[in-house]
Amino acid sequence: MKKRTTHLLLFAGLMALQPTAQADDLFAVQVERAETVSHGTIEHAVILIEGDKIVMIGEDLPIDIGIPVIDKDPGWVATPALVNPYSRMGLSSRGPSGLNPQRKVSGELYTGDISKSVLEAGVGTVGLYPAGTGIPGRAVAVRTWGSGDARILRDDVYMKAMMRSDSSSKKTWRKGFEEADEHKEKEAKNREKWEKDREKLEKDAKDKDDAEKANKAKEELKKPYVPLTPKPAAAAFMSLRDGELTALIGISKSSDYIHFLDALGEEDVQWSLHVPISRESDLFHVKGQETLKGRHVIMTPAFSYHPGTLRRRSMAAEFVEAGAHVAFVPTSDSTSAHESWLRDVGQLVRAGLDPHAALRGMTLSGAEVLRVEEHVGSLDEGKHANILFFDGDPFAATTSLEAVLMEGDFITGEVNR
Amino acid sequence: MIRFQARLVLALVALALAPALPALGAAAPSDDAGAAPEKEEPKDRYLVVVGADIHTGKGEVLRDGRLLAKNGKIVAIGYDDFEVPGLDYDREVPAEERGYELEIIDASNVPNGRVYPGMVAFSTSGLLGGGGDYRDSIDMFNRNMLLGLASGITTTGQSSSTAKLKRYVPNSAARDYDFDGVVIAGKTLSTVSWGSAASKRSLREKLSGAAAYLRAYRQWQIDVKKDKELKEPSKSGVDSTMLSVLRGETLARFSADYQDDLSGIAKIAMEYGFRPVISGCREGWVVADELGRAGAMAVLTPRTRRAKDEQLMAAGGSSIENAAILHSHGVQIAIIPGSRGIDLGGIAGRDIMHLPIEVGFAIRGGLPEDAGLASVTTVPARLLGVSHRVGTLEVGKDCDLIVTDGDLLHYQTFVQYTVVDGDLVYDKQDELYFAHIRPRDDSLLAPLVPFDPAEVPIEEEESEGDSEEEEAEEE
Incomplete structure (x- = not known):
């Protein structure tokens, strides 16, 4: 494996060296450790970046002469840039109620941008969800910089659906599928x-007596x-069934x-x-659910207490142990919450979260x-160079964020290559 | 203990439940294959209770009896080794290889263990967590539901329906929640107001209209046999609520406390021939004979204290003997505490968690103990229209039961286990609320030197209880 990547690197190096224009785009960063997230930790990692993409990542890769290298080994630890999948940053909190699965947040983007502090805090990607109750619409995934x-x-990254223990929200959900069924019937x-x-x-068309009629039929x-x-x-619920759309419940x-689960019935949908992690959350009851395994669960990095007691529980750790993929979001949409996001998750890590x-x-x-x-979301070949x-250890209290690289450009920290 | 009993039981394979054999046999091979989709055929659920005295709620007590339930219904009660062939009491077969689910409640570790039917609370608030349609709004993880189960309640009346306290069964993620089993009956009571002179007059008019319609209808039923063209009498102008009361489809529910109101209700009920349900009924003991003749049923709070009207020249006010006197005159008694919800602050002992203590007040006034038990089981079940399913432990009825560590109506008694529809939904030692109070010997919380209640001098305990009640009376 390592041999192959080395080979590829040489090849890429050669390719890059030939046209000089491209060589400007190509540079490497050498770090003490890279947390790839997708395939573990790489010690003494070299990350080769071309343009806005990572072209190669590996341990102690030899780097061709002529490629600029930022050598931070020992010292730096590289991780992918952060992704906040659930936010209303820059957008109004008002929204409709009822069944509106066609609404798109992408239509509201002109109303506001995201503060630069969020980008500088290392958040590269944000999912903007539709505001409102019931089924208020579809989210969009955006970069934290640029505008519009x-x-x-x-x-259309996910359709948001609020689910409460009452007949109206169960009805809203079922109605969507009923409408999809009706349409299917009509279509048939x-x-x-x-x-x-x-x-x-x-x-x-085969009518030989009436040529005009036959021609008309042929046209038809x-x-x-x-x-x-x-x-x-x-339409939305049909694409849910097809898997083109996923739901965030x-x-x-x-x-x-x-x-x-009762309202969903036998429907095969990705969700x-x-x-929300409230002070006395009772969500630990569902962690043993078979349906939760491999499922993504978005939550804030916060502790809760066992109801009626002062016994602290880490819902995140419990869900991870139960086989769910926990996706963290900052405690609020404020810039300060984004700035303290890593520290907040660090608290959970110190309390036992892997x-x-x-x-x-x-x-x-x-x-x-x-x-x-x-x-x-991870450090892999071909992905955006959001690093x-x-x-030091990203979750340690004394560690600081030295540099932020987004799509090949340093936002903070290192600028000299 | 279990092992010993199980061997005994296995040795005597009874064929009483032979029809279950093919079902079990059929399930086993498909499980072995491992290819059969699990959701298609849910496994049979068995529940066995051993090691305790069974109080069926109808009068019988089976000392160290046994109870077997299958899929939420009681299939056998007795002393016999009623045995489902193939049921592995020793639990030697690993759970995942079994073609069935088996829960054994061995109450021999409960001192003075007794099995009672789950209690039926005539009316509660907040135990189900939701509102409106409980099927779609029940909070099956609700803390108040758990506390309700911890106090022995398994069924409750709500504003217009009757529902079970169907908690999400701990550690049963594989099985779907039984949403359809939550609400077991619709509206059975029609609230009737008995207050101002106008409301009494209007009630009389409605009743006489409904009675006239029923007479016309009965005549039409006879006449229509001769003349098929004859039209059914018109329902227009007839009060549908009173019609349903006179037809016996719903029960008329009054709220009244004073003797003249109670006596008036008894008279109108006798006149039109229906059985009134009276909530409150504080001065019922004064007019108990009238209420008894009218076939009234009363929903009482025996703890109520209220002096009589000073201007009244007859007996009146509340009486500790109210329930006992009403009962002796043939009035069926249901008992409910003053607060319908669960109060975790303030003065304890008056909320819905203390049904047996409320019954204790009635017994203090002379109500027989069997009537006391009936007042929180069979009578409310009857009022709520669910007596065919809950209220007693009988073969064919729902397996809703509690295991207590003593007489249910004793104030020190705790519920150790609660079963709803054949599922163990509460175990005192597993929940944090009461596990620390007199823990069972098998518990980690148990003291190293076992506590034996029999060693406590009886006189001392009794005098304590008396002084407490005297204090309460002085209030």
Whole structure:
């Protein structure tokens, strides 16, 4: 494996050296340790960056002469830039209620940008969720810099659905599927009618007596079938079934989750959970659920207390142990919450949360919720060069964020290459 | 202990439940194959209770009896080794290889262990966590539900339905929650107001209208046989609530405390031939004979203290003997504490967690103990229209039971286990609320030197209880 990458590096080096214009884009960073998140820790890692992408990463890779190198070994630890999958930063908190799965947050992007402090705190990607209750719309994954639509990494990343223990939210959810069913039925009927008409037209086309009629029929026959346009809700729930769209289910207590499973029934849909960690959260009840294994659960890095007691519980650690992928979000949308995000998660790590799971929860898990894991969330060849450089263990209290690299450009720290 | 009993039981394979054999046999091979989808056929659930005296709630007591439930229903009670062939009491077969689920409650570790039917609370608030349609709003992890189960309640009346305290069964993530089993009956009571002269007059008018309609309807039923063209009498102008009361579809529920109101309700009920349910009924003991003749049923709070109206020249006010006197005149008694919810602050002992203590007040006034038990089991079940399913331990009824460490109506008694629909939903030692109070010997919290209640001098304990009650009376 290592041999192959070395070989590739040489090749890439050669390629880069030939046209001088490209060579400017190519540089390497050597660090004491790189936490790739996707494939473990690499000691004495070399990360080769070309343009806005990582082209290669490996241990002690030989670097061709002529490629600029930022050598920070020993000293720096590299991690992927942070991903916050659930935020309303820069957007208004008002939204509709009821069944509105067609609404897109990407249509509101012009209303506000994200503070530069968030970017400087190492957050590269943010998922902006639709405000409102019921099923208020679809989220968008954006970069934390730039403005307007240029920020968009991917649209329609998840459909948000609030689920409460009451008949109305269960009804809203079921109604979506019912509308999808209705549309499917209508579509089938329409298609049947079209096929019947077509048979008739085929007969007409063979009519030798009436040439005009036959020609007209032939013209008609060339037209392709036009499917019916589904209602917005039906369209959204059909794409949920197809797997084109995923759902993010917002719950507040354990019973909401059980009621959601009841409302979901036999439907095969991809979904993640968003759970607020309140002081006396009862969510530990559902951690043994088979349906939670491998599922993404978005939560804030906070402790809760066993109801009625002062016994502290770490919901994050319990969910990770139960096999869920915890994706962390800052405690609020403020810049200060983003600045203290790493420290907040660090508290959970000191209380027993696996540090690898914690880092994954701040990077790759969020990227997976936003379905942009092909671009961000880990240090891998071909992904965006969104990298944070720390002067030690990222979760240690004394560590500082030395440099932030986003899509190949240093935002803070190192500028001299 | 279990092992010994199990051997005994296995040795005597009874064929009483032979029909279950093919089902078990059929399930086993498909489980071995491992390919069968689990959701298709849920495993049979068995529950066995051994090692305690079974109080069925109908009068019988089975000393060290046994109870077997299958899929939430009681299938056998007695002393026989009723045995499902293939059921592995020794639990030698690992749980995942079994074709069934088996829960054994061995109450022999509970001192003075007794099994009672789960209690039925006539009316509560906050135990189900939700509101409106409980099927879709129940909070199955609700703390108050757990505390309700901890105090022995398994069924509760709500504003317009009757529901079970169906807690999410701990550690049963594999099984789907039984949403459809939450609400077990719809509306069975029609609230009728008995207050101002106008409301009494209007009630009389409604009743006479409904009675007239019923007479016309009965006549039509006879006449229509001769003349098939004859039209059914019109329902227009007939009060549907009173019609349902006179037809016996719902029970008329009054709220009244004073003797003249109670006597008036008894008279109108006798006149129109229905059985009134009276909440409150504080001065019922004064007019108990009238209420008894009217076939009234009373929902009492025996702890209530209220002096009589000073201007009243007859007996009146509350009486500790109210329940006993009403009972002796044939009035069925249901008992409910003053607070319908769970109060975790303030004065303890008056909320819904203390049904047996409230019954204790009635017994202090002379209510027989069997009527005391019925007042929190069979009578409320009857009022809520669910007596065919809950209230007693009988074959065919729901397996809703509690295991206590003594007489249910004694104030020191704790509920050790609670079972709803054949699922163990509460074990005192597993929940943090009461585990530390007189822990069972098998508990980690148990003292190293076992405590034996029999060694405590009886006189001392009794005098304590008396002085407390005297204090309460002085209040």
